[in-house]
Amino acid sequence: MSERIVVMGAAGRDFHDYVAALRDDPDRRVVAFTRAPGQNFGETDAGGYEAFPAELTPDGRGSIPIVSEADLEDAIAEHDAGTVLFAYSDVAHEDVMHAASRALAAGADFGMLGPDSVQLDVDVPVVAVNAVRTGCGKSAVARAFADELDARGFDVAVVREPMPYGDLAEKRVERFADASDLDGLTVEEREEYADHVAAGHAVYAGVDYRAVFDRASDEADVLVWDGGNNELAFARPDHHLVLVDALRPEHGERYHPGEANLRRADAVLVTKENAASDAQIEAATDSAARLAPTDAPIHHADSVVRADDPDAIAGRDALVVEDGPTLTHGGTSHGAGYAAARDAGAASILDPEPHAVGQIADVFASYDHLDRVLPAMGYSEAQLADLEATIDAVDPDVVVAGTPVDLDAVVDVDAPVVRARYEIECRDATPASLLDAGLGGALDF
Template sequence: MTERVVVMGAAGRDFHDYFVALRDDPARDVVAFTRAPDQNLGETEAGGYEAFPAALTPDGRGEIPIIPEADLAETVEEHDADRVLFAYSDVAHEDVMHAASRALAAGADFGMLGPDSVQLNVDVPVVAVNAVRTGCGKSAVARAFADELDSRGHDVAVVREPMPYGDLVAKRVERFADETDLEGLTVEEREEYEDHVAAGHVVYAGVDYRAVFDRASDEADVIVWDGGNNELAFARPDFHFVLVDALRPDHGERYHPGEANLRRADAVLVTKENAASDDEIGTAIDVADRLAPDDAPLHHSDSVVRADDPAAIEGRDALVVEDGPTLTHGGTPHGAGYVAAEDAGAASIIDPEPHAVGGIADVLAAYDHLDAVLPAMGYSDDQLADLEATIDAADPDVVIAGTPVDLDAIVDVDAPVVRARYEIEWRDTTPAALLDAGLGDALDR
């Protein structure tokens, strides 16, 4: 009998699991996807996800409904589903089991697909940069690896986890090589692609990652996987490098699939040690030592924030705009912009909430840990307009942009914008040494 499956997802790994393991399996029929309840507000408006399009399913299958996760029990009953598969990232272990309990109570089996089922074999070497949570510093490390490989004469492609807002068929495979390719994207997409493109690296993403990796490996002789959130790598890595955040030191054993990443690491890096206490660093090291494989070396690093123009911040009332997913998905209270404001001696850091309008007010209400910074939200033209209106209503002397996006290029606000950037400073190793030890002879194939 054909098993009827509901996939719990967030427009990322759920689609990957579908293409790799479920789509063409005659023994399983995906009858519905669910949409995660804690996706950033505005995502569904940008994506318009009411159904997975028929053009991406086998001939004759037709579209697959995408329904709110709150309707899981009703969906299991309506479609007489046999199994619920959990397929998204950066979720507390307790919340995964709450999802499991709801599926079981509805009468379905519950599970998830592991790396051996969904990681693709790629024709060129793959360096995978993953983490135990979002906001650990993956993209900075991925850029450092890509820069090092490029300096050795390799053709490098960066592959990102999907953020396919909009037309899923048109975005089956996406390639970003210069600034013009980023036009029309959401702020979150630009946050993940823009710095790589500015560094001269081609970025691939999309919906169908077998096709994505095929295209990337046609163009490049080595691929750097820059994993979104704490997602498992979509390709089987030759070198799996995992980050642990010293400011969230126990999260390596509290979040899915971050713990799985840590348990599968070839090497581990503790980040942000310069901003953490000795106790926090000790806890992060203890978690990594207990969970990572015995032969995975543990390294240490700082995350250093630098403002482009500190003098423009000193003594002024500042509004801080930070990387959106790090604040929302990652649950952190602030990022590089807030650190830059304090370091440069801002007279004050303006609370954005009293000035927030429209969709931005909705975001701040939904994430009540945000009381000093503004997440860079822009999943639609309306939300981007609300972001501009909120900034202007706060009437700051200066806006500090801790988001990887060139905020000044996408919003039109009265105050000057100063970018704050963070860099990884390696304490006991270098990207070159890590690649030499981690890849071995893989680059020769």
């Protein structure tokens, strides 16, 4: 009899592990997925699915149920599962072991699949940008790499970690190349893709990453993996750059799989040093030196915030709207919007929490570390409507948007919106030198 497996996930790495290592293994059968709580808040409303579709399973297997993680023990018993595999990211080590304890108490084995089992081989060079936590600045570095490769005349495509809301079979392979391709997506999907698309780089994502990488490598000479959260790369990288946040220096050894990323890094980039204290920078650098391979160089960078129109912020009462996942399961209290409002001389930064309505009020109740910032939550039409209503209820003079999404395109609010963006400025390297040091002869074709 095949080993019967429940995979714990969040509609991302879990599906990839299934496709890459479990789907075609006759000795192992996935009998259920669990949906993670707390990650991607509101996903249940937006996902609209209760099963992994039969179209993406072997002939005759049928669909695979997706149940709440709260029902893990019931799923083990109902499906006679002997193994639980943990397959999602940006999770504290302690929480991983709480999940293990639940599986063990229910009588199941507990484990996770490693990179050698699930990283796919791709026919073109792959540079992977990963991090120890959400919100370290991966996408800014990935964009810089893509820009540099494009300037050298390479056809480049970006591959993102999945956010497959809606019909999973229909989203088996997704490609986003212009603004119209983003129509109908959730705010969280737009946050992952919009800046790459605006820079002229096609972005691939989906559910079946064997097919995703096949399609992307048909189009491009070089692929840039922009790892969502702190997820392991889904392809075997030719160069693996891992970011460490100087403002959260201890997180490199407290979160899964961020520590694994750091221990597998070809090079490390400590970011946000312009906003950190000397002690924080030293702690982040020391952590990287202890955990990363001894031959992995450690580089240093500032994360510079620029507002599109700082004069529109100066002297005004501002509401700050930030990237949702960075604030929620990323655990940060502020982002680019807050820094831009402060630096531009806003008269005040307004507190949205007393004005929050509906599901946005639920977000504040779930994440009590938030301080005068509004997460850009929009996993469903109802949640997006609550976001819009909350902004109008605050009644700011100006909205400062630190989310990659063009907020004006997804909500209709009375106040003008000024966008703010992070840019990475390396202190001791350039995107070109980081690429050349890592990829070397892989780009000589």
